[in-house]
Amino acid sequence: MTLILPDTSSAVVSDLRQLLGSAKVQNDFPTLTAYAVDASIYRMTPQAVVLVESEDDIDKVVRFAVSRGIPLTPRAAGTNLTGSAIGSGIILDVSKMNRILEVNEQERWARVQPGIVLAELNKQLSRRSLLFGPDPSSGDILRYGAAAARLD
Secondary structure, eight states: OOOOOOOHHHHHHHHHHHHHOGGGEEOOHHHHHHHTBOSSSOBOOOSEEEEOOSHHHHHHHHHHHHHHTOOEEEESSOOOSSSTTOOSSEEEEOTTOOOEEEEETTTTEEEEOTTOOHHHHHHHHHTTTOOOOOOOTTTTHHHHHHHHHHHO
16 A cells, blocks of 8 residues: 655645745745755755745744744855755745845944845945955855856
8 A cells, every 4th residue: 555645835835825925935846946956066845935025024934834843944145055055845035135224333233134145235334434254155146246247
C-alpha cells in the first residue's frame, strides 16, 4: 500500500493569501525557482515567497509560520554565500523594506529597514560625510552590477 501525503504547500499559500493578499504571496514556478538559490552553491525550493512591505506583514507571517511549524527564512538581496537566504518553507522577502528611517549624526548611528543594501546605505550616508564601516562581501553588489552593465 502506498502512503499518499497531502500537498500542504497549496494550503499554506492559500492561507497566506487570505492573511496578506494575493499580490504579496508568490508560488509560481519561476518565482520559486529564483528563490531556490542565492549567491551560494546550494539549492532548496521553498513552499512560498512572501513579499513583505511592513512590520505588520512580518508579524503576521512569523505568527503564521510558528503556528504551523513551517520553517521561515528571511531574505533581502540574496547575496549570501553560505545558503542562508534559501529554505524549504516560507521565504520572507524584505527587499521592499529598504529605507533609512533615522540618522543621528551626533551619536553616529542610523536606524534602517532590513532590506537596505549596504552600498545604498553608504551612498545616502556619504551626503552627511558618514560611512557604515563593516564591509561584507555583498557590500558593493549594486556598484558591481552597474559596472558590469557598463562594460557589456
